[in-house]
Amino acid sequence: MSDDDRFTAFVGERLLASGPRRDVLLALKTHHDAGGGRALVFSDATGRQVDFDLRGTPEEVVARAEARKKAGPGRPKLGVVCREVSLLPRHWEWLEQQPNGISAALRRLVDDARKREPDREQARRVRDAAGRFMWSMAGDLPGFEEASRALYAGDGKRLRTLVKAWPKDVRAHVLTLADEATRLESPQPPQRPANP
Known part of the structure; x- marks a missing residue:
């Protein structure tokens, strides 16, 4: 899932x-x-x-x-969503010269960037999700701004300290998301082959 x-x-x-x-x-x-x-x-x-x-x-x-x-939104079969993009003239010129059109070139650029560091990209998305949730549910709680800084700095220890007085369920959800982002950013140790 x-x-x-x-x-x-x-x-x-x-x-x-x-x-x-x-x-x-x-x-x-x-x-x-x-x-x-x-x-x-x-x-x-x-x-x-x-x-x-x-x-x-x-x-x-x-x-x-x-x-x-x-x-889904946009063109039903593809899930395409139209949005405005602001680029400098040199960017438009380069895109216009790419095979299969501007939209295809932009999609390729985005897909290539996502493939280079999938875990880091996923960690950023999880951290952003935690930040949005915090803003909605804890924006007026004591220590919110410092907790937000700790979240985006990846400082789990400081974040835990700052949210300690927050309501239990709100705190738990923030920490679950923050821990997931940290897990994704941490390099996985190489797997040792099993002995034959």
Whole structure:
């Protein structure tokens, strides 16, 4: 399962559910139908808040979310999204000379950069997700700014100290994401071949 399929839901400072999309949706639906308080749902991949339509039966809620995921933005078959890009004239000139057009050249450049350091790129994305989550859930908590600096500096020890007084579930989620980023950045020791 990809990180894009993992979500975390909070009611106030309390963790409601965390895990695969379906599990979180079912917990949200149960909470909603029981008249529970407003829940905030975050994508674990991006740290951004997401909304789900909780009308109907649990099966309808899940089916609607899955259909929305499959449809995706932009050109349906490719998932292409149009955005504006600002470049200098020399960049446009170079791109216009590339085979298969400007969009294909940009996609190749991005894919090549992602392949060079996949773990480092993934670590940056996880750290950014932790930062977005922190901003939403802990932006007004004591030590937020210093904790944010520690997160982006990769200083796990200082981060743990700074978030110690934060609500337990918020603290735990921030540290889980920060630890994942650190794990991705740490070089893996080489595997020794098994003795024949």
